[in-house]
Amino acid sequence: MMGEFDAIRPYADAEVPAVMARLLKDQAFLDTLTRFRFPRLAGSFAWLLKPLIAYRLGLEFRGINSVAGLQEKIEPYIDRTVERATDGVTYSGTENLSRGNAYLFLANHRDIVMDPAFVNYAVYHAGLPTPRIAIGDNLLQKPFVSDLMRLNKSFIVHRSLSGRREKLAAFQLLSAYINHSILKDGESIWIAQAEGRAKDGDDRTDSAILKMFHMSRKDEPFAEVINSLQLIPVSISYEYDPCDQAKARELFIRESSGSYQKAQGEDDQSIALGITGYKGRVHIHFGQPIRQCPEDSKQLASEMDRQILTGYRLFPVHYLAYAMHSERDPQLAVPDASELFPADELAKASREWQRRLDACPAEQRPQLIRQYANPVRNQYRIKAGLPL
Structure with missing residues (x-):
């Protein structure tokens, strides 16, 4: 395996059986599933339900030994979740994508889990391979969450580092991994246009993220590097945001007091509400690949904004x-x-x-x-x- 990326990369096919076996013994994972599936019984009967759920999952996922096999198995569940919480998902611009090409999808960011899930949904149903997904380590508080995400083609973005030197090294590694994934592995990447969700609905591309793509190939011109990565702007439009009330509250507190302190478990609540809450209609639009990249990251950021904001339904x-x-x-x-x-x-x-x-x-x-x-x-x- 490519050792230098081991700390952040998704799991490879050969690792799937061992990680699945570890998950089926993880008490925190089984607790979460029990509460999700049997909210009323989870308190008094958890001791009985947890081994049953572990047994059932063991049967269901027996013999799965590749990431593609796992994705195929969970696709019907994803489809059901999507269909239950939306009035339909539509997508456009998939004619801009061709089989056998790896792309760098840069998307606006409204929901922690569902943004990449909807992009995956659109790409999968268009008959194309799903991308690897960038996810912040701030969301991977529990080992089982990290295992689940890395099984599902996610790689880790280290956001919770405080030292400047550590941050720089993490960005350098991330840049090298993204370039490696697209150019050597032929695997697409999904990443948000800025760190954190656009809580006020004002989607803007952070030029620092565009600069990061170039960091590991500093000796080549910026435009050349970006052109080689097949950068595609993606617009994700939700008719309704299940987390809109929580976002309004956070914005109000931040604007009236100058700061906002997240409560314990707040991210977990946002994730759960984002997945299960009503979204109305959802539309995903894939823009034109960037073929003639400007020499400057600020100009590229405004081209990304132009495409993402006009592609928004x-x-x-x-x-x-x-x-x-x-x-x-x-x-x-x-x-x-x-x-x-x-x-x-x-x-x-x-x-x-x-x-x-x-x-x-x-x-x-x-x-x-x-x-x-x-x-x-x-x-x-x-x-x-x-x-x-």
Whole structure:
């Protein structure tokens, strides 16, 4: 195996059986599954249910000895989860992707687990191999989570390092791994356009991430390196965000007090709600591969923003929120939702939007509105040729 990447890379086929066996003995993993499957019984009957679940999983996954075999096995569960929590997933731009090519997918970031899951869903259903997924080590508090993610083609981004030298070394390794994956292994990569979710719905590409791709090949021109990685902007649009109330609360606290302290287990709650919560319709758009990269990371970031923000699908709720937004832009000719959508679709969206507003404390409503209004503002500013 490629030893230098062992600390961050996904598991290889040969490691699958041992990791699966380890998971089936992991009490924290079995606890989580028991609570998820049998919330009412998990307290009193956990001692009985855990060995049964371990036995059942052992049977179900017996004989699986490759990552592709595992993904095939869990695909129906993913599809079911997707279908239960959405009103349908659509995708466009897969004609920009061709079999046998490895790509670097750079996407806007709204949900911890579901963003890459929906990209995987679109790529898998388009008959293409799924990408390897970048995931922050801040989300891998428990060993079983790390095992599960690395079984499913995830690799680790070390975010929780504090020293400058350690951070630099981690970025260098990450850069080398991404280049190795695409150019040597022929495996695509998915990574978010910025660290952390865009909690206010304002999707922007961090040029530091684009610079990181180049770090391990510093002796080559920036544009040449990026062109070789087949960089593709990806827009992920959710009609409704299951975590919108929590994000509005966080933004309100941050804006009124200057800081926000995450509670214990808050990330776990966001992950669970993001997976199971209602999302309405979801659309994934794959943009044009970057073939003529500018020489400068800031210019490349604005090209990524242009493609990601114009590829974002605006739903009725976005226009309804924009119409209520206190910071509407007088230079923009944003049509009213009634000019764009049929009456029944708009009525349904108005009811759902009102329900969300009613559930949100009055002082946090501007932050909720902004999350849904920002994609409209950004898209129309780009269409009008105005700076973001």
